[in-house]
Amino acid sequence: MEAEEVQENPMKKVRLGKVVINIAVGKSGERLERATKLLQQITGQKPSERKAKKTIRGFGIYRGEPIAVVVTLRKKKAMDILKLLLQAKGNVIKAESFDDKGNVSFGIKEHIDIPGMRYDPEIGIFGMDVSVQLERAGYRVARRKRTRAKIGRSHLVTKEDAITFFKNVLGVEVR
Numbered sequence: 001m002e003a004e005e006v007q008e009n010p011m012k013k014v015r016l017g018k019v020v021i022n023i024a025v026g027k028s029g030e031r032l033e034r035a036t037k038l039l040q041q042i043t044g045q046k047p048s049e050r051k052a053k054k055t056i057r058g059f060g061i062y063r064g065e066p067i068a069v070v071v072t073l074r075k076k077k078a079m080d081i082l083k084l085l086l087q088a089k090g091n092v093i094k095a096e097s098f099d100d101k102g103n104v105s106f107g108i109k110e111h112i113d114i115p116g117m118r119y120d121p122e123i124g125i126f127g128m129d130v131s132v133q134l135e136r137a138g139y140r141v142a143r144r145k146r147t148r149a150k151i152g153r154s155h156l157v158t159k160e161d162a163i164t165f166f167k168n169v170l171g172v173e174v175r
Contacts, residue, residue: 010137014102014157014165017135019078021085022050023128024068027060034123036069038111041123043081047071083170085130088113092173093166102134102157104166134162 021043023035032049039047049066061067073081086093088108097106109127112119119125134157141149166172 014134014136014161016079017133019073019082020131021128022068022070023126026067028066032066035126038123038126039069039071043071045071084114086172087115092175095174098159098162100159102162104132106130134165
């Protein structure tokens with residue numbers, strides 16, 4: 001998409017929809033509580049627990065048991081946290097991390113890589129998955145309850161649009 005086209009039509013401008021941060025622990029108990037405490041420390045929001053969908057006895061996971069915590073961030077808070085998380089990755093993302101719908105996912109191996117985070121022996125070290133959804137104005141029509149509608153193909157965020165957004169707005173190098 002051309003830069004002039006975006007300037008002409010404000011509806012074509014790509015924006016940050018949401019950022020989802022997930023820490024999958026694999027077991028409930030004290031380790032899950034520490035992961036919850038860490039996510040709350042990083043984001044300032046209370047995380048919600050995710051439960052196992054099925055039993056896998058080999059891993060000691062049982063259906064309905066909480067095994068992960070997740071936080072969804074939107075608007076300015078999402079942008080601020082995303083900038084911090086990208087700094088932990090060295091402001092570099094692989095091109096394979098982008099999908100065809102304008103979503104980006106990457107992982108952080110240790111939370112102590114995030115600027116401003118210190119090692120706390122009470123919490124330990126956790127890795128996390130970060131998923132970013134990009135959207136355009138008008139995407140609400142796909143989510144609303146009344147008169148839900150599909151988003152037209154020309155209005156969807158493409159992989160190239162997402163890469164351009166990350167390069168120009170966030171200053172990320174895409175390899």
